[in-house]
Amino acid sequence: MALRLTLLCAVAGICSSPSVWAGRPLSSDDAATADPGTCQVESWLERQGGDRTLVIAPACGIAPGMELAADYSTLHPRDVLHAGAGLAFKWVPETWAWDTPAGAVQLGLKLSASWLRPSGTGWQHSELGALGLLTLQPHEDWALHANLGRVRERSSGSGATLLNLALSWTPTEQAQLFAETLANNRRQVFGGTVNTVGGRWWLLKDVLGLDLTASREAGSGARTVWSLGFGWYGLRLP
Secondary structure (H helix, E strand, C coil): CHHHHHHHHHHHCCCCCCCCCCCCCCCCCCCCCCCECEEEEEEEEEEECCEEEEEEEEEEEEECCEEEEEEEEEEECCCCEEEEEEEEEEECCCCCEEEECCEEEEEEEEEEEEEEEECCCCCEEEEEEEEEEEEEEEECCEEEEEEEEEEEECCCCCEEEEEEEEEEEEEECCEEEEEEEEEECCHHHHCCCEEEEEEEEEEECCCEEEEEEEEEECCCCCCCEEEEEEEEEEEECC
């Protein structure tokens, strides 16, 4: 389950923006990108019983509305899988934004690929994914993020439709709380619906934050997956 959640996070992607932030601790993605010439580094430790996964995930803005992101995961124990990795490209054109009676709407597109390194062998291409992104901000303290797309698992040739929904609330400038659901229509291959709650505390607003989340796969009887992470944002490229 811990590895499955990590791979779903890789497909969902990571990113942030100061106003409608949706990187860590969310696994759903927002329709926003890092500013050109700036980067961020996020890292977290997932634990479910005796299973642990450590993830490091940098991302950089490469042009207006364009972002490249990566992630690298190490797992313990390593009797089946040694590591995982992912790459993603996100495009959020300025022209895909509107003011509506329900609030400001922004759309975007995300393409991703992931790899696995089974124990005792080399890297193997694992999944390809594409997501349409929507962020709705009905109020300055609230944001809704929705992702809809497809993912294809290489070894089995199986594909699935993904739907991610997240609602975040910022009660104070230093705190963010959220709830989200990650779902797909091929439970046998990609796992069941994962529900998550959590929060972020800004040590330095929009620059350095700590977060804690709790996730569980619905109907599986599996233990809760806990994650503790941090994010460092607004890093300037040389």
